[in-house]
Every structure is written in structure tokens, then in C-alpha cells.
Amino acid sequence: MESLRPKISRSVIPRLSVYCRALVAYKDSGVISSDKLSELTGRTAAQIRRDIAYFGQFGTPGKGYVVEELKKRILEILGINRIWDVALVGAGNLGAALLSYKGFKEQGFNIAAAFDNDRNKIGKKLRNVPIRHIKELSRVVKNKKIQMAIIAVPAEEAQKVIDTLLKNGVRAILNFAPIRPAGGASTEIINIDLSIELEKLAHFLNRPK
Amino acid sequence: MESLRPKISRSVIPRLSVYCRALVAYKDSGVISSDKLSELTGRTAAQIRRDIAYFGQFGTPGKGYVVEELKKRILEILGINRIWDVALVGAGNLGAALLSYKGFKEQGFNIAAAFDNDRNKIGKKLRNVPIRHIKELSRVVKNKKIQMAIIAVPAEEAQKVIDTLLKNGVRAILNFAPIRPAGGASTEIINIDLSIELEKLAHFLNRPK
DNA sequence: TAGATTGTTAATCGATTAACAATC
DNA sequence: TAGATTGTTAATCGATTAACAATC
Known part of the structure; x- marks a missing residue:
């Protein structure tokens, strides 16, 4: 049997909204680290990585997250890639x-x-x-x-x-x-x-x- | 040395507001039990007693809380006994x-x-x-x-x-x-x-x- | 390779619940 | 006294943080 979906802390969801907005506003290069995102959102880098990792592995160790990819995934998770x-x-x-x-x-x-x-x-x-x-x-x-x-x-x-x-x-x-x-x-x-x-x-x- | 003030969970405060409103609306006798207040607010009786007890002992075992007294104390704690x-x-x-x-x-x-x-x-x-x-x-x-x-x-x-x-x-x-x-x-x-x-x-x- | 950063595990912290001795 | 209900302690549950092996 596949592992059950891990229960995701309720407070993760509104934080995803916050990350998402930071990503939308972020106009730099194509990659962003949890550290940089931490700076932009005021959440700790550890928490950001933890939150994101609930939904899969989208980062590259040593590099970070591809901004467009991460943004797209968060929009999907939140269900706000639509009207x-x-x-x-x-x-x-x-x-x-x-x-x-x-x-x-x-x-x-x-x-x-x-x-x-x-x-x-x-x-x-x-x-x-x-x-x-x-x-x-x-x-x-x-x-x-x-x-x-x-x-x-x-x-x-x-x-x-x-x-x-x-x-x-x-x-x-x-x-x-x-x-x-x-x-x-x-x-x-x-x-x-x-x-x-x-x-x-x-x-x-x-x-x- | 007196014991330090125990750290009160952040989420207690908004619940006090909820209890307070229930007490204001409560028109029955002068005493109310945590059980009754639980029914009126949807929080568990244990949580209500715990929350209240952070601020002192206002209840009477076997009886409950005197409505007017409890209401007054909560208003004081919240600082809303004033404009x-x-x-x-x-x-x-x-x-x-x-x-x-x-x-x-x-x-x-x-x-x-x-x-x-x-x-x-x-x-x-x-x-x-x-x-x-x-x-x-x-x-x-x-x-x-x-x-x-x-x-x-x-x-x-x-x-x-x-x-x-x-x-x-x-x-x-x-x-x-x-x-x-x-x-x-x-x-x-x-x-x-x-x-x-x-x-x-x-x-x-x-x-x- | 050396340096950077992820994903994950274990430790910590905090809040809620259950249970019950103390009390009226 | 018997019954009811508080106040409090210990157990549980949940969320955050720290640390680091794995990975690029």
C-alpha cells in the first residue's frame, strides 16, 4: 500500500499564499533559495523547506527552487490557478x-x-x-x-x-x-x-x- | 520569589472574548458551569476551565462560576471594561x-x-x-x-x-x-x-x- | 572537487485533552 | 452525606526548529 498522505499542518496553507506572493513579486533570476525566500517573507528557511516538501520535491540541492516552477506548483496546490x-x-x-x-x-x-x-x-x-x-x-x-x-x-x-x-x-x-x-x-x-x-x-x- | 506569571497560550485570549459574549447573552440563574458554557460556545469544558484558571480561581467546585463575577473578571482581563x-x-x-x-x-x-x-x-x-x-x-x-x-x-x-x-x-x-x-x-x-x-x-x- | 542548499529526521516547543483529587 | 463541578496534573497531540546527510 502507498503511504497515506501525510497530514499537513493547517497553518501551512496560508503560508503558501505568502510564499506565492513573494514569488510573484520576485523579479530576479530564475532560481531562489529557501534562505532568500525567508528574507522576503519573514518565515524561517527551515519552515519554508518543510512546508514545500509536504507537497513533493521541487528543489535542487545546492541550487534552490526554480521560481516559475515553484510558483506554478503552489498555485495548483492552493487551487488558485483559476477564477x-x-x-x-x-x-x-x-x-x-x-x-x-x-x-x-x-x-x-x-x-x-x-x-x-x-x-x-x-x-x-x-x-x-x-x-x-x-x-x-x-x-x-x-x-x-x-x-x-x-x-x-x-x-x-x-x-x-x-x-x-x-x-x-x-x-x-x-x-x-x-x-x-x-x-x-x-x-x-x-x-x-x-x-x-x-x-x-x-x-x-x-x-x- | 513569587512564581513567574505562567505563559498563557496566545489562543486563550480570543476564546475569552467568546466566553464573555456567551455570558453577556446568558440570562439564566446566577451560576454557570463549564459544561453549560461549553454548550453555549462550542469549546470543551476542560478547555474552558483551563483557560479561566490561568487567571485565578473564580469557580466553586460543585457549583460553577458566578456569572456576573466571571463576566466582570474577563472584561478586566481583556481590558474591555472601558471605552x-x-x-x-x-x-x-x-x-x-x-x-x-x-x-x-x-x-x-x-x-x-x-x-x-x-x-x-x-x-x-x-x-x-x-x-x-x-x-x-x-x-x-x-x-x-x-x-x-x-x-x-x-x-x-x-x-x-x-x-x-x-x-x-x-x-x-x-x-x-x-x-x-x-x-x-x-x-x-x-x-x-x-x-x-x-x-x-x-x-x-x-x-x- | 569544494561550496551550497535541499529534504528529512529527531528534538523541542506549545497547546489541547483526559482524568481525577480536592472541594463545595 | 452524596452528587456535582472545579482546578490541576500528566498524557497526548500538533507544529516548529535545528541539525545534517544527501545531493547537485
Whole structure:
């Protein structure tokens, strides 16, 4: 029997994103060492080699990694060598800001549909994306085969929205509502709770010295 | 010699925020067990007891924790039993959304000043907060003794803004610009990189089954 | 060959969980 | 007292770092 896939530390994945960006920005010769990449990303060289080695051997001892090759492989691993359609639920202040966020498009994330329940917004366009009524969420997500969503609705509505999304094939959610949502097995929900981030800062400032 | 303060796991602090909210929402009797709190927060009872015990003994064996007491202590530990003034740098889409974010005020964070470099915005008010030119950043932050800031400016400007803030007494920063900023020792910088979050989701969807 | 750098193993560090004696 | 639940210790699990043999 082949060896089982080694379990990869969860924190490796976001670091791959960081390496990838450094590689995209790196305009020097065709080869880069873990040491140089360490300098560019602030992670240790040992960690970089370890992280990369989870996915195979792409380096050459004594030389380093071929930049284009490594970049391509990381893009494949992360699944960002393509465009992803994303549904945005909630077109209030935060939702509208996310719709305009340039970084998403740059990294290949396309907000393909936006939803709200505010009659005044429905039918209007934001950044060329029409705002639809939230009752159309199921239909549109299913039709467009959208697998990824961002949630920027009030806490009270978030769980209902999540349930609807999961029922219609969305399996990955970035949630800004301050709840601990119930997901499911083959489902990934990342929660960003902005107040909690500030509370971490408050604690830092508040610590006895 | 007294025993040194035990090193507290970094991940304890955001969990305290979660416990705290559950306690605020908890309207039952005056006492709560780690088991009940576990049910409300989704963390294990053992972890909850462990987390709380880092800061002293507030529970009664056989009974549980007095809700009001525990809540008060957590607020103290987190340093959120007060209002914190926050500077917002960058009043674009994201910045404006953060200025309107209700969760901040609810949790005691007050955006006391906002800055941008767009002539069209300067002098206008957003949610009753006047937008100032970024060249006033040093002066205002120093005058108002602001210790906490949120950064929502483009990547190219972020490091410069951070340097200015640190030079003027701000020691805790929530940074939305997609850079790995250089901070300093007595400084806390939390980075939220929205594209990286979506890349984590992309990787999840892309994983071989 | 000599020098450089990878990939990998073992050691270390840190966080979580399980178990239970102490306590009310 | 009997039952319940804390606080704490030891065991487990997971992630990072250091070191170096293998390799170009």
C-alpha cells in the first residue's frame, strides 16, 4: 500500500499564499533559495523547506527552487490557478466594501452574485454586480454552480443564510457575522470577527508589564 | 520569589472574548458551569476551565462560576471594561465600512479620528466622524493619546502609516493591507488579509478527496 | 572537487485533552 | 452525606526548529 498522505499542518496553507506572493513579486533570476525566500517573507528557511516538501520535491540541492516552477506548483496546490466565482450575501456597508475590494479580483476571486434583503438596493448595481433579493439565493447559487460565499449580514440572519448556502452546494464560506456557525463535515467556514480582533489588541495594551 | 506569571497560550485570549459574549447573552440563574458554557460556545469544558484558571480561581467546585463575577473578571482581563479610542487610517470603501461597523461601538471601541489623503473626502463627515488629512495623523494621535489604530490603506502606503503611528504612541494595530509589516517589540500588529482567507477556502475546495 | 542548499529526521516547543483529587 | 463541578496534573497531540546527510 502507498503511504497515506501525510497530514499537513493547517497553518501551512496560508503560508503558501505568502510564499506565492513573494514569488510573484520576485523579479530576479530564475532560481531562489529557501534562505532568500525567508528574507522576503519573514518565515524561517527551515519552515519554508518543510512546508514545500509536504507537497513533493521541487528543489535542487545546492541550487534552490526554480521560481516559475515553484510558483506554478503552489498555485495548483492552493487551487488558485483559476477564477473562482463567489457569492456575496449582504450588501450593506461591509458587503459593499468587499464588493469593491480590489485584492479579490487580483487574486482571481470574482464576485459573481450579490444578495440583500433591502428593497432599496435590489435591482441596483454595485461595481457592475446586480444586487438580487436574498430569496433568489438558492436558485442563483445552484444555477451558477457557485461553491464559495462571503457572508456580511447581521448576526441574526447569518445562520439561516449559511444553511441555505450549504443546502445549495456552497461548501466554503467566509463569514463576517459574529456568530459561531454550525457547519457540516465536508464544509469549511472561516470566521472573521472584527470585534474580537480589537479585543485582542485591547488585551495587549491592557497587559500588566 | 513569587512564581513567574505562567505563559498563557496566545489562543486563550480570543476564546475569552467568546466566553464573555456567551455570558453577556446568558440570562439564566446566577451560576454557570463549564459544561453549560461549553454548550453555549462550542469549546470543551476542560478547555474552558483551563483557560479561566490561568487567571485565578473564580469557580466553586460543585457549583460553577458566578456569572456576573466571571463576566466582570474577563472584561478586566481583556481590558474591555472601558471605552477605547481608535484611529482609522484610510476612509475608502473598506475604511468607510469599518467606520459604520456597529459591532465596534457595541464592544466599546470608538473611532475617534479618521484619516485619508483624498482631497474630496477631507473635511467631510462619515458617521459623524470628520475625515482629516493624513498629514494630521501624528498630531491628532498624539493629542488624543490614541493607542490603537485600524489601517485600511493600499499596500504601498501601509508601512509608512504604521511607522508614523508607532512613532506617535500607537502600540496596537489592526492592519488590513496585504503586507507583512515590520513592527517592534512592545507593539502588536494583527494582520487580516482577506485574499488569503479566500485562498484558504480555494485550497479546501481544491483538495483531492 | 569544494561550496551550497535541499529534504528529512529527531528534538523541542506549545497547546489541547483526559482524568481525577480536592472541594463545595 | 452524596452528587456535582472545579482546578490541576500528566498524557497526548500538533507544529516548529535545528541539525545534517544527501545531493547537485
